[in-house]
Amino acid sequence: MKISVFRKVHFNAAHRLHNPNWSDEKNKEIFGKCNNPSYHGHNYDLIVKVKGEIDPETGYVIDMKYLKDLIGEHVLERFDHKNLNVDTEEFKNVNPTAENIAVVIWNILRHHIDPAHELSVRLYETPRNFVEYDGE
Numbered sequence: 001m002k003i004s005v006f007r008k009v010h011f012n013a014a015h016r017l018h019n020p021n022w023s024d025e026k027n028k029e030i031f032g033k034c035n036n037p038s039y040h041g042h043n044y045d046l047i048v049k050v051k052g053e054i055d056p057e058t059g060y061v062i063d064m065k066y067l068k069d070l071i072g073e074h075v076l077e078r079f080d081h082k083n084l085n086v087d088t089e090e091f092k093n094v095n096p097t098a099e100n101i102a103v104v105i106w107n108i109l110r111h112h113i114d115p116a117h118e119l120s121v122r123l124y125e126t127p128r129n130f131v132e133y134d135g136e
Contacts, residue, residue: 001053001054002051002052002053002118003051003052003054003061004049004050004051004061005049005050005051005060005061005062005064005067006047006048006049006050007047007048007064007067007068007071008045008046008047008048009045009046009048009071009072009075009076010043010044010045010046011044011046011075011076011079011080011081012041012042012043012044012080012081013041013042013044013079013080013081013082013083013084014039014040014041014042014082014083014084014085015039015040015041015042015083015084015085015091015096016034016035016036016037016039016040016085016096017031017034017035017095017096017097018031018035018085018095019095039083039085042125042126044101044123044124044125045123045124045130046071046075046105046121046122046123046124047121047122047123047124048067048071048109048119048120048121049118049119049120049121049122050062050067050113050117050118050119051117051118051119051120052114052116052117052118053116061117062113062114062117070109070112070113071109074108074109074112075105075108075109078090078108079101084096084101090104091104098123098125098129098130098131099131099133101123102121102122102123102131102132102133103133105121105123106119106120106121106133106134106135109121110135118134119134119135120132120133120134120135121133121134
């Protein structure tokens with residue numbers, strides 16, 4: 001029997017969607033306002049889902065305090081109130097789209113969660129625009 005547990009967090013970050021291999025005109029055409037050279041920001045909501053068997057000794061799939069601290073240390077400290085293009089190593093050469101941010105966060109967390117557990121991250125860039133990545 002598997003069950004899923006979720007942890008939701010919020011962070012704020014700025015970014016610019018830009019492909020350095022394209023002309024300014026093509027970047028503006030593809031990314032529109034998101035290509036603003038002065039950057040723009042989002043209030044991101046992140047939901048981390050861990051799915052697995054319930055441990056018969058603890059009754060947990062994963063200790064939620066551990067999951068909270070893990071996200072705080074490895075995601076929030078790294079990305080909250082940062083300019084993703086400028087202040088982070090992860091996006092120096094990767095366009096910080098919602099899709100890429102979700103993949104980066106999944107890869108960071110995957111190293112710290114038991115491989116027997118399934119992991120999924122859902123990232124809301126706006127209340128109506130969100131992505132989800134589960135490693136596939």
